[in-house]
Amino acid sequence: MNGAIDAARLADLLARLRARKPRVHCLLNTVVQERVADGLTALGAVPSMTSSPEEVAEFAARADALLVNLGTLTAERRQATETGVQAARAAGRPWVLDPVKCDVSAVRLAFARKLLAERPTIVKANEAERAVIEALDETAMIETGAADRLRLGDRALTLHNGHPWLAAVTGTGCLAGALVAGFAAVEADPLAAGAAGLAVLGIAAERAAERARGPGSFAVELLDALALLEPADLHQSLRIDHAGA
Amino acid sequence: MNGAIDAARLADLLARLRARKPRVHCLLNTVVQERVADGLTALGAVPSMTSSPEEVAEFAARADALLVNLGTLTAERRQATETGVQAARAAGRPWVLDPVKCDVSAVRLAFARKLLAERPTIVKANEAERAVIEALDETAMIETGAADRLRLGDRALTLHNGHPWLAAVTGTGCLAGALVAGFAAVEADPLAAGAAGLAVLGIAAERAAERARGPGSFAVELLDALALLEPADLHQSLRIDHAGA
Amino acid sequence: MNGAIDAARLADLLARLRARKPRVHCLLNTVVQERVADGLTALGAVPSMTSSPEEVAEFAARADALLVNLGTLTAERRQATETGVQAARAAGRPWVLDPVKCDVSAVRLAFARKLLAERPTIVKANEAERAVIEALDETAMIETGAADRLRLGDRALTLHNGHPWLAAVTGTGCLAGALVAGFAAVEADPLAAGAAGLAVLGIAAERAAERARGPGSFAVELLDALALLEPADLHQSLRIDHAGA
Known part of the structure; x- marks a missing residue:
């Protein structure tokens, strides 16, 4: 009943995001707040x-999705995150966990595990982070890398879009999590939302690299490429493999 | 005695700002600190x-103007803001209030109202924020939108410069407040200072859009356009309506 | 035994930094975290x-160098800085102090002096900051300005690379401190590391100005210029004077 996750589906999600302009509340490290805000706005969220x-409950409850990013994590932001997650859950909103560098910090890892028990809609992690955490079955897991692997229960797929220069710019991984949250606001299937977020970022990166x-x-x-991306670009450039049970 | 607010007046203010290089202390959300600092510097402040x-009193007292922006407001920044406003007032400095999203957060709205009673020189708000606050008569009120409306007592004017892409970049509204504070440091008439800040940003945006x-x-x-803007550009491009009693 | 500090030496350090990709942990003001992170990444760190x-000890101990920048200094970051410096010292890592605007804030000046007693590897300050602090003999002192002057004990040198537009972009001084920390991770002579950081930033600025x-x-x-800089560019463009006892 979830339907195929292909270029037509993701192109439709891009059009839907642009029409709905979902609000994404971001509990985010202080380093890349501007870049992530600019990226969400450029795409149409x-x-x-x-x-x-003291403010997060009102913002999270009014938003269409919540991003929880654990970079530069302070005790105050841990507190805000717990409040924000409860508000998002109470309002029935999807939320995305990006457990940044939870493989380096013990307090961050413990907090990531606590949040995982709250059943995030989607977790986005790199290989090192993924190696130290486990999600419950109802959470979609995205592992980013040279290829991006997505799994939810026995469904799985792999995306091959992107460009090495994404790693040369701080915060593009954080932006990926935010874009995934934006698509989760307009698509109930977490695997499709995750694929849409990674696909638009990867294809925009390919376009950007041609000019940079x-x-x-x-x-x-x-x-610029995120703003100029059209549904037709997904038809033309999406590289997706379906795999898994 | 305030004189006409026209292109010649605003062109003169731009030249004066560049000559005086006023210091603007910004109590600002964490998202767009770099962009606002870059924008102020590009213009010449x-x-x-x-x-x-513990630091804000020294910085605010030495600055030529103070910007109070309520985005991402924490209890610590509320405390710093109260201290900073007192220091600016004690030093006789102009200060600008930008009550960002006070229509969303109850604690932010209560704090905005408390600050309004302290008689900011200028308030800059969008339509949604403006709808929930009132300023005292001695405060100039700027309401930004498709056109920007400025009012102080029975004087009023409307500015029509700008470009839709300003809304596609995070923090350009915050930058507007900072530029207004910069001009308030070199011009005692709050209406003229407000018009100068919005005019230079709007005209720079028009120039930028031609190349972007x-x-x-x-x-x-x-x-780049803020740095390259010349007084002559105000003569050429300012679109201003005088209206009100 | 420290060897000459010339273009060949600095070119070799650039190649070494690119090969080693040192991790630099930055205790940094909130304004320019993205810009400094981007600059370090662009160069190769x-x-x-x-x-x-609660996190800083783990990050600082795993890093190859530590940058302590006192901009927008809060009580919480002072606490993190004391912990981070102890972790870096315990791990035998070099650390760089940038006492931003310690000439304006009394609490910042007192904290800068406390840190100076902990023997930073290198201090980077502008003229106004330099005028109010003293370093111990084993600390290399960099004073930035129209020319950059470096001194360690009786060794001294002056660098003349750079461009006036560096002062028109917020955070390029902070980035200079971070690049110096990156080179300190791959070079035991603080004077050579300091020269390398300032030289690559100054030459990259000259290249950038040609296109901006x-x-x-x-x-x-x-x-872009930091990423594209090659060891040969140091041979071609380095402007260095050796002076002092």
Whole structure:
């Protein structure tokens, strides 16, 4: 009943996101707040970013999806995150967990595990982070890398879009998590939402790399490419493998 | 005695700002600190940004103007803001209030109202924020939108410069508030200072849009345009209506 | 035994940094975290940025060098900085102190002096900051300005690379400190590491200015230039004077 996850489906999701302009509340590290806000806006979503424990419930409850990113994690943001997750769950909103560098910090790993028990809609992690965490069956798991692997229960797929320069710009992984949250606001199947977020970022990166000279111009072109991306670009450029049981 | 607010007046203010290089202390959300600092610097002002309660009095007292922006508002920044406003008032400095999203957060709205009673020189708000706050008569009120409306007592004017891409880049509204604060440092009439800040941003945006492909390149070109803007550009491009009693 | 500090030496350090990809942990003001992270990454180093007191020991101990930047200094970041410096010292890692605007804030100046007693490997300061602090003999002192002066004991040198537009972009001084920390991770002589960091930034700025129209495009081109800089560029463009006892 989830339907095929192919270029037509993802192209439709891009059109739906642009029409709905979902609000994505981001509990995010302080390093890349501007870049992630710009990326969400460029694609067509509406970001908000407060991590104040006393404000987060109102913002998260009014948003269409919540991103929880554990970079530069403070005790205050842990508190705000717990409040925000409860507000999002109470409002029936999807939420995405990006357990940034939970393989380096013990307190961050413990907090990531606590959040995983709250059943995030989607977890996005790189290989090192993925190696130290486990999600419950109802959570979709995205493992990013040279290829991006997505799994939910016995469904799985692999995406091959992207460009090495994504790794030369700080925060593109954080932006991936935010875009996935944006698509989760307009698509109930977490696997399709995850695929859409990674596909638009990967294809935009390919377009941007054609025009860039280095990481500075690539970051600029990436925002332009996200704004200029059309559903037809997904038909033309999506590289997806279906695999798994 | 305030004189006409026209292109010649605003062109003179731009020249005066460049000559005086006013320091603007910004109590600002964490999302767009870099963009606002870059924008102030590009135009010719000098930003400082600490929101530490123990440091803010020294910075605010030495600055030529203070910006109070309520985005991503924490309890610590509320405390710093109260200290900073007192320091600015004691030093006789102008200060600008930007009550970001006070229509969404109850604690932020209560704090905005408390600050309004302290008689900010200028308030800059969008339509949704404006709908939930009232300023005292001695405060100039700027309501931004498709056109920007400014009012102080029975004086009023409307500015029509700008470009839709300003809304596609995070923090351009916050930058508007900072530029207004910069002009308030060199011009005692709050209505003229407000008009100068919005006019230079709007005209720079028009110039930037001529060279940009999307929101990424627009943000870059906007900084270049602020730096390259000349008094003559105000004569050529200012679109202003005088209205009100 | 330290060897000459000349273009060949600095070119070798650039190649070494690119090969080793040192991790630099940055305890940094909130304004320019993205720009500094992008600059380190563009050159070939790996940034991390958490200032959480409970996380900093793990990050600093795993890093190859530590940057302590006192901009937007809060009580929480002072606490994290003390922990981070102890972790770096215990692990035998070099650390760089950038006492941003310690000439403006009394609490910042007192904290800078406390840190100076902990014997940073290198201090980087502008003239106003330098005027209010003293380093111990075993600390290399960099004073930035129209020319950059470096001194360690009775050794001294002056670098003349750079471009006025560096002052038109927020955070390029902070980036200089971070690049110096990156080189300190791959070079035991603090004077050579300091010279390498300032030289690559200054030469990259010269390259960027050739392609830029204003401060927005200059900031973009600067990141591209850091990524594209080759050891041969140091041979071609380094302007260094040896002076002192």
